[in-house]
Amino acid sequence: MPFRSIRWYGVPCPCLLLVAALSLCPVPAVAQDTIPAGVRVGLTYDPSTRPGVFVTAVAGEHGDSVRAILARDLDFGDRLTVISAEAGPPPSGRFNYELYLKLGASAIVQASVTRQGSLHVAVHDVAAKRVLNVADFAFNGSAPLSAAWRMAVHRASDEVERWITSTRGIAASRIAFVRDQRLWFVDSDGANLTPVGVGGIALSPAWHPTGRYIAYASMADDGTHINVRDLGTGQTRRIPSLGGTNITPAFSPDGSTLLFSAGDDGTDLYAVAPFGGEAPRRVTFGRGTPTSSPTFSPDGRKIAYISGRLGHPEVYITDADGTNAELLTESPSGDRPYRASPDWSPDGRSVAFTSQEGPNLQVMVISMRDRKIRQLTGDARNEDPSWAPDGRHVVFTSTRSGAKQLWVLDTESGRTRQLTRGAGVARMAAWSPRMEQP
Amino acid sequence: MHARIRSLALAALAVSAMTTTACKKKPVVAPAPTPVVAPPFNQDSANAAEAARRAAAETAAKAAADRAAAEAAARLAAAVAAAKAEFAMPVYFDYDMSNIRDDQRATLEAKLPIFAANPDMRIRVAGHTDNRGSDEYNLALGQRRAAEVKRYLVTRGIAEDRIDVVSFGEERPAVAQDNEDAWGKNRRGEFEIIAGANPFKLPR
The missing domain is CATH 2.120.10.30 (TolB, C-terminal domain)
Structure with missing residues (x-):
């Protein structure tokens, strides 16, 4: 319900701007999901600052639950600040990185539940305006929302935390x-x-x-x-x-x-x-x-x-x-x-x-x-x-x-x-x- | 006036005596005119009567004996229960301590005659703690308390292999409350007879 976000005389909140910007650029994101070989990835992480991270809406079955678990895990990890803006629809085009920068995001977590039954996760480095890392996390046939399914999402959270901060998270425990x-x-x-x-x-x-x-x-x-x-x-x-x-x-x-x-x-x-x-x-x-x-x-x-x-x-x-x-x-x-x-x-x-x-x-x-x-x-x-x-x-x-x-x-x-x-x-x-x- | 009342009373008595006599439907026994022949002595009925008398006496005696025995058994059971209660009386400890307090020695001494009267008796001493310290360290501390109790009894002559020791830490409080009184009652060593005291013999 994005209209709830409108506060004053039709001036939209940043998340609405974000949603609008994302939907204007219908370029497949898959093309960016590669990292040149031999290039070291990782944001410059300073433990005292807790860089901002934005978790986008998650496409696919039970995407809302996936997004909620990812965001909460990253929050509980205490190394990142999860930016709590409305997700809008799942992003489907080229990222407007400036927009995320304005939200205070150093990194973007973009995830989707695939038809093959895994969780596809990409993390974007906002400052570098590129994809930092990509991986698939298998649900191994576990029923959606079951304990094993949740643990698979936790594993994804922990890897995301490692990509961004170079320290693996502890959600999958x-x-x-x-x-x-x-x-x-x-x-x-x-x-x-x-x-x-x-x-x-x-x-x-x-x-x-x-x-x-x-x-x-x-x-x-x-x-x-x-x-x-x-x-x-x-x-x-x-x-x-x-x-x-x-x-x-x-x-x-x-x-x-x-x-x-x-x-x-x-x-x-x-x-x-x-x-x-x-x-x-x-x-x-x-x-x-x-x-x-x-x-x-x-x-x-x-x-x-x-x-x-x-x-x-x-x-x-x-x-x-x-x-x-x-x-x-x-x-x-x-x-x-x-x-x-x-x-x-x-x-x-x-x-x-x-x-x-x-x-x-x-x-x-x-x-x-x-x-x-x-x-x-x-x-x-x-x-x-x-x-x-x-x-x-x-x-x-x-x-x-x-x-x-x-x-x-x-x-x-x-x-x-x-x-x-x-x-x-x-x-x-x-x-x-x-x-x-x- | 007094004389008149007395004569009236006498007259009433005489009337009532006559009435009583008249009312008895007993056959009137006339004075025997002829010498009475004594009936032949019946030995059988005498025996029967004697047996009945003896049986009644025996029953009474048996009832009395049973009653006495029951009373004695009840007294014994009460004494055994009292001795068992005496034996089960816990010893108490100070906070974070496992040494036997001076005021707890009498409780332990009172158990010695029961060990003596029941030479096959084996027991389990369980050490307990209050819930203030570490849950895990309390398990170790409870073990120390039980061991101190055992050591005391062994030095007083009880064979080591008659006493098992175990700790329940703070897991089985006697009083499940959080105050000084409850803590004091929970820091304890408990005594349980596990074998060799059936029947339980009272100390002399």
């Missing part, structure tokens, strides 16, 4: 979490909320680096055990238990090792082959202190974890074989410290964790370069951060809207958004790796 002591999944944009049918109380989900398996702890009357679930087949394998308490699993970055916490006196970290074949190998020797929540550095060489050896929980790091343990989070004087829930960032540069700050827990991040600690949250109780694959966003548990829900924070800009809503308590979030083409 999911978050595993615990709600009312059951496992759930939700897509990175909050859609496709799905319970996972595992019996008993489920805790502490952890992703395999392929995204194909998930490890979690399950609690019954006789204790807590570690399980590895194949998300494709639904088959679940229980890791042989060491005593009654087996908690907080974590996969190594190469996927060959599963680390978890177990023990009869205190708890210690044990390494085991996630798919069988090896006896558990003890990694830490806490001498009867509580130890939990391991997280690997992305090169797999180091582990961060919680230990209560000082009489209160602090984050320690150690070599992956358990040697050279050292306190990571230095205790300040004053209040009794309480540091927990470490998660090593995928770029290796920092560890996010939870710290008692005054009356509440807060999400913090420590730089591995200079050990400087930065507080990321301050409103209500915030805890248990998990890094997105971009090493920039974290998902965490917060009480800022009442009961515990999951929120996503951009650690660069401080922008937050609520990921889960509704009844029940959501917690123990684990952000998946990028979901590659199935």
